[in-house]
Amino acid sequence: MTTIHTTLHKVHQRIHSACMAAGRDPHSVTLLAVSKTQDALALREAFAAGQIAFGENYIQEALEKMAALADLPLEWHCIGPLQSNKTRPVAEHFDWVHTIDRLKVAQRLSEQRPAHLPPLQVCIQVNIDGGETKAGIAPHDTLALAQAITALPRLSLRGIMTLPEPAITFEAQCAIHESASVLFQQIKTALGEQATAFNTLSMGMTGDLEAAIQSGSTMVRVGTAIFGGRPTKPPSLPSLPS
Numbered sequence: 001m002t003t004i005h006t007t008l009h010k011v012h013q014r015i016h017s018a019c020m021a022a023g024r025d026p027h028s029v030t031l032l033a034v035s036k037t038q039d040a041l042a043l044r045e046a047f048a049a050g051q052i053a054f055g056e057n058y059i060q061e062a063l064e065k066m067a068a069l070a071d072l073p074l075e076w077h078c079i080g081p082l083q084s085n086k087t088r089p090v091a092e093h094f095d096w097v098h099t100i101d102r103l104k105v106a107q108r109l110s111e112q113r114p115a116h117l118p119p120l121q122v123c124i125q126v127n128i129d130g131g132e133t134k135a136g137i138a139p140h141d142t143l144a145l146a147q148a149i150t151a152l153p154r155l156s157l158r159g160i161m162t163l164p165e166p167a168i169t170f171e172a173q174c175a176i177h178e179s180a181s182v183l184f185q186q187i188k189t190a191l192g193e194q195a196t197a198f199n200t201l202s203m204g205m206t207g208d209l210e211a212a213i214q215s216g217s218t219m220v221r222v223g224t225a226i227f228g229g230r231p232t233k234p235p236s237l238p239s240l241p242s
């Protein structure tokens with residue numbers, strides 16, 4: 001039987017091998033377990049195997065899991081599209097947001113972040129390959145948004161996030177990821193002392209994590225390789241056994 005313990009171990013091995021191939025320190029890449037559509041018990045199993053950080057796409061689904069797992073010290077990352085009228089629960093309950101692509105959303109998150117919590121850790125989602133249906137800000141607009149976000153008191157700007165269209169070959173994957181890596185470095189340099197915590201390139205998933213690591217990713221977001229396949233639509237959450 002394949003357990004989450006086993007699949008997580010395999011993903012860590014993939015990350016380790018990719019770091020070795022790229023001449024990078026394996027500790028320079030963190031694993032975000034993407035748990036959308038998975039029930040709370042699957043996350044509990046992943047936590048028992050050492051996983052702390054989880055990525056969720058659907059706010060309501062995430063809030064239900066947070067409540068069911070409130071006894072565990074988990075770190076919650078919002079990686080789904082964010083509308084400016086739906087920011088409050090995200091500001092109040094998540095630790096990270098990867099999908100900021102306009103100032104209005106960032107401003108609302110900053111205003112709504114409760115004072116007793118640390119600043120919300122945020123990445124700007126960049127539409128790195130110009131995909132038409134994709135969320136994300138255009139690369140040439142990213143620095144201006146980054147500078148505006150650094151002025152917001154309750155946010156800490158951590159980096160950029162990309163979600164390119166799947167490319168078939170390793171070389172094609174690397175070409176896209178390289179352009180994200182170049183942009184990341186340019187923004188980091190331009191921000192300088194304005195954003196000392198700007199150290200996160202959130203890039204790479206089950207199908208392309210090796211290419212992403214080769215190109216400098218510091219956080220891979222992996223779902224399928226850990227939890228198995230997903231239904232294409234989010235399920236209505238089953239009630240958990242008591």
Ligand SMILES: *Cc1c(COP(=O)(O)O)cnc(C)c1O
Pocket residue numbers: 034036057079080163205206207221222223224225
């Ligand atoms: C679903 C999702 C992932 C994980 O994808 P897998 O191919 O299952 O690893 C990563 N990032 C985002 C933004 C996602 O929506």
